[in-house]
Amino acid sequence: MNSTQEMKTTTAFLVLICSALCLQSQVSTPSEFLGYELGDRFTRHHRVVDYAKSLAAGSDRAIWEPYGRTSEFRELGVLVVTSEANQARLEALRLANMARAEGKGLPTDDPGVAFVWLSYNVHGNEAVCTEAALRSMHALVTGQDAGDGDVAAWLDNTVVIMDPCVNPDGRDRYVAFQDRTSGLTPNVNPGTVEHDEPWPGGRSNHYMFDMNRDWAWQTQVETQGRVTAYRRWLPQVHVDFHEQGVNSPYYFAPAAEPYHKIISPWQRKCQEHIGANNARWFDARGALYFTREVFDLFYPAYGDTWPLYNGAIGMTYEQGGSSRAGRAITTALGDTLTLAYRILNHHESGMSTVEESARRHKELIGQFAEYYSKNVSAPFGEHAGYVFPAGQDASKMAELLRILDANGIVYGKAPAVSSVQAYDYVSGRTSKRTVRAGDLLIDAHQPHGGILQVLMDPDPELSDSMTYDITAWALPHAMGLQAMALEARVKVSAEWTEAPQSKQASGAQRPYGWVLPGSGADAIRGLASMLAEGVTVRRADTGFALDGKVFSAGDFVITLRNNETVADLAGAVARAGVASHAAPVAVTSGRVTSGYDFGSSHYDAIQAPRIATVAGEGVSSLSAGEIWHHFENKLRYPINRVGALGDLDLDNLDVVVLPSGWYRMDDGDRNDLAAWVRGGGQLVAVGGACSAFSGQEGWGLNRYAEGERADIQAEEDRIQEAADERNAHDNAAQGLDPLPFAAQGRDRLRYDLPGAIFRAALDDTHPLADGYGSEYMTLRTSGRRFAALEDGNVAVLPPDDQGRPFSGHAGEMSIPGQKGSLVAGVHNMGRGSVVYLVDNPLFRAFWKSGHRLFDNAVFLGPSM
Template identity: 25%
Template sequence: MNRLLIIFFFSSLITASQNHTDLSYYLPQDINYNQNIPTPESVIGHQVGEWHVTHDKLVQYMYALANASDRITIEDRGKTFEDRPLLLLTITAPKNHQNIDAIRKKHIEATNNNATDTKDMPIVVYQGFSIHGNESSGSNASLLAAYYLAAAEDNYINELLDNMVILLDPSLNPDGLQRFAYWANTNKNINLNPDPNDREYSEVWPGARTNHYWFDMNRDWLPVQLPESRARIETFHKWLPNILTDHHEMGTNTTFFFQPGIPSRTHPLTPKLNQELTKNIGNFHAEALNKIGSLYYTEESYDDFYYGKGSTFPDINGGIGILFEQASSRGHVQESDNGILTFPFTIKNQLTTALSTLNAAKNMREDILKYQHDFYKNARQEGIKEATKAIVFGDEKDAAKTFHLAEILNRHKIKFHNIKQDFTANGKRFKKGYSYIIPKNQKNTRLINAIFEKRTTFQDSLFYDISAWSFPLAFNVDYAENVSTNNLGEQVTNLQQKIGGVSKQSDYAYLMEWHEYYTPKLLNQLLNKNIRTKVALKQFSMNNKDYDYGTILIPVQNQKLNGTGLYALLNKLAEESHIQIDAVKTGLTKGIDLGSRYFKTLEKPEIALLVGDGITSYDAGEIWHLFDTRYNITATKLDTKTISRANLNRYNTIVIPNMGSLSESNTKKLKAWVKDGGTIIAYRNTVKWLKEKEFIKLDFEKTNVSAKNISFEEKSDFNGAQVIGGAIFEAKLDRSHPINFGYKNDKIPLFRNTTVFIKADSLSYNNPIQYTKNPLLSGYISKPNLEILSKTVPVQIKKLSKGKVVVFTDNTNFRAFWYGTNKLLMNAIFFRKEL
């Protein structure tokens, strides 16, 4: 009872104090503020921190500021998947705005030559807020930061704006921010309740951390697969900011973190001076937080290894990235180990460090500008040493994958060329029109190294994120390093996809090889229109061309369309998907003829994707995104809550991402559906559940790591070192198996971040994909785990009565940039009866 009285007492105080939180709580009060600049409250209708600002109100306020202040211009850089604007405010002195393009060009030009005079150059600071939508104190603080920069009037702010260009991104994740504001506001009590058990502090699945397709966008700075990322990366390379801040939240019972992170976990390509400057900037944060009495820590927990995060991406691009992590109230007020944590307090800390960053930039301007200029000077010198060297990549059977990797290079302002003519390197053939070559002698040579590197030795065995991301392996393209620049053709300045189409009209049949990335999209469109198609289970040749396993046959006769209509449809779809389709006039071939029993009729997929409680939303979102945005496949998002009343007979395929378990009644229903002919395709920990519930018979290899001479203090690090946080491994393929149709090589790089180890089947033909003897290609794995892995398989396919169960130990669709294994899922769907 006493505890309840205490909570009631504090709740009353909290309610009273929060409802009266005004600008004086957040902002410096020893200066004047321009009365002609609208305050946040005057536009959004409430004090900052009283409610969670919705994205539409955030947008409204930023436009109001831009209209009222000659220090601010605003631009709409594009739209999210949910059609919300991606805003950017450029904030600087009015005189700088009059010359802003010249300032930007001079800033960029200084990174292209050996200029060292930084005396009169403004420093550029990019401030980004709340890339995770439910870490909303950042975006709410952006209201105050923008107001302060527009309205404050004293010598300090004038000097700051004279010598600085601030790129303020008020919401890096508009869709997630809107989703979370709705949740927090609709569950808010009039009498604020700090009880952590209150519904306000526990979002429903999938939560608002992510964007529309449930992606963690703070992992997409390097892959650049999402519209939000593309907008900010375009801005980044347009300006090359000297400092980039990334405002986050963490667990409620923590305090406040600012970088640097753990020193031993900094990527080796990052200069040491980068971390020294980061630490010096941190002194300004410490001083500012000391003044308001906020606890904080640094050089713990987080790291600067994976370059796909906002706080690390600048480090390989001549800037300094800074991560801020604020203990989260997850709503409006919550009990914590450090006392009652209010939403306004979290906002105040974010604002304090946003302003301390600007103070650091002002005071360290010349040192930081010199660092950037030296970074690119040294990079150019490194490039000159490799002036005759280049990297070539491509896939002579798949122009689309090659194109999409080139797209990433293009977004990062990396120069590349067509190859002059076909040539062979490292035993791989590179075909003109299907390959690109990157000269190492260029400004962004360090970024090239980061994108293409394979690394297997590390200073530390723990990682906050993945330890490997080599892009040619992720795309499963052929590539070779240290090739001669004599192979360079013309530079690619207008990147375009290969032209597709049908060779000519046929009265007999058409053939489409399965190698191209978008063939599943085209096949799905044909099946949706009830066009009969067949798949070749064997290789054959005709018209001086070899056709591989998985070639799709479209007969002309006995179709829903006449010959002319079928040709027009195929040509339209082939052009749209950039695929070449061959017309043939006979069924005779070298090998299986077109009427052979080894051509199997395909069935239209009817797909359900399991989502909801118990499912990892990242994995589910990646699959949904793949279906919806790349292959135009309509898949029903089947919630775990509705399985019991759903008619599963509508579907022939159910995809289950990483999952813990289902209720016994739903398990029983799902098993009956499989036995009746359905196909389950499952990932990661779902594999264990399927074995436990006897959907599939599997044997697992067990890890057996003993902790010898490990102290209690070292326990956490020891156990963490056994985690496979994200590395790349080589596997061999049985190319004749339908799960591998469309792959031209007999080896494939696979991403892995689990310790689910499936023993190989005793029958070799039941192991269509199997890890090689020495499988590690890039990334960290402990020696005991590596020894176990080499004996296992990443895929197994088993019958269950009339149905099939296909299991993958790891994600084939990782973060949208793992193009190289997307087709494994497509094969499991389209060729499910042949597996």
């Protein structure tokens, strides 16, 4: 061997050694990769993604699958971990899993591999979750750091999909705050700045939405990406990792009552099995935990319920800590709760869950396939299908279809059926009804029938009233659509195709102007789009006829006159038609054949309003976020967000929107606002913001009308007496004192109104009610009530229906106050007005039915 040969051989040998070593070293521990021990500090999101990608690059057990970007452009993705052999056939395993969900039972050639999905940090400031994900990703990929668990054996029959951070925008907001405020050594004193996160906190995403309320509605870009990815895999087990208060220990499944009735005995039982294994891990080192309390399974858009309604074992795990805990904090008992300890707990519950799922993989797969078969052959509940009559508002129908698609629910066209027993969502009654050919039909017999039945449930039955969220959400009410629930099955007759709808302007070639229909749910979107382009638009306050066509009050008139400076007026009008799902009509003259001519004062000119809102301390970040999201993503109209009431530049504003909040207004603040409104300003108060004006001279809003309070109290007393009598009777039977201490917490629930649907009566002649008929199903999410206004009521709860919700639960003591109370009203002051929207119409962005009320309040001020 000459020296050159020798060198070549040595080099080859070194390369061989190095590649073997490098392959090993490519899978670093989190601390090697990050440069600090897990728990010493919080990890920024891009480093989390980098680490996950390094695991995927360095190991044949893992791949990284991106599924989207957040609003702030952070990468979203999952690390899919399983054995090398399973990785080699991963797509086949995925397809086999999808076949289990077709509703045809378990295929005979099923490969027998289960899917477990672990979601971390949906609430950004529950920041331990992602740190724990780093540790658990490493453990699953390497097989180290998993206690006495045999990771390799787990991964032979299980695919683990880990989403290390569901909400990176919120989490990095929190991590930046931690980095900024905490020093070299964490300060455990809870009174210090590192334990006091500033507004709006990192819990929510960019638009300040709580993404653990969004699974079913998918209004947020992160949820849309994640659920699409989730539905591509459809796991048998899903864990949503959270944190609760500093002084709470650990919580895991089984969950507390109420459970939605659709949750199967098997799903209940399997939670127990997994919980028991978690308990075994926690007992081994004496960790404290609790189960079966606080966290219920009802509202369908959580990270535990939504997976449950899709056939998985959905669970929430809660570590004690949260935003306040920082890197270390002293608890009420004087212990120090460290980030490292919080990581350990979430890491172990994750490992334990994978272990128990792997142990039960056959059962999980079998029951999962069974769940989907049952949906197809014998759907849950009393309704066999749902019909949305054809010819309804195009925008609302589009939103309905979006939600159905996003949940994997299939639908089609109905055949004509002359007589079918059906529940009517508007009247609340069941009777013989007619289905017309071409109506939208959703057959309940379908694989995703579970989530369908929950979302369409006219009145979900609570197994226990102790819930902390809304108790009614039926899609027809949320969308404001007519629908019926069928008692007998009707099969879909044809694929759904949307009725062809011209959005192009029709009529004259060289028009005098255009009319854009104003009645649609998204009509104000069309208006806003024109205003944003500088178009002057007029709103007809009475119906009129022209060119042989009939137009309605509330329609928008656009004339060439006053729009001379708009470069592309016809284009702007056409774009408004698209935005509002309506076709503009070109007209030849300003002289009408009935009604008033266009030059008349019956057409109020609307010019682009300058709008501002408050988003800062003292304001509900959720409400501020809903408003921001609505302007940016729905109306696509500019809004000025200022940090405090005092920052509003009133002289240069036409509309101010006050989100729900806890305003500390003094008389000076109110006087400034009042002067601005009297001069022509339009003030819109949402939800809790109404309280800032209640009982204040000149603002027209009061808790109770004259004499009303005494009546309500008398009725409350009657209910209380009846309850006392009932309790005395029950307690005597059990030999108990009048109200045992243990029952007192529960007693307070009788005053609660966590969220229910009420039928409101509307004055549909008022511009605030444009786009509505004489009724509106309102979602009321608190017991707060105000008396009907002395003038300007637009929506009130009818005084004659006992104040009970149309759908959902209200504590019995909350009911007397609801009768006749205000839902939405306008109080005129000088040249301007105040709109009180007592029930937040933008709630979680999914109550589509309320959006028009909000839009009218903001844009139709000149007509009020």
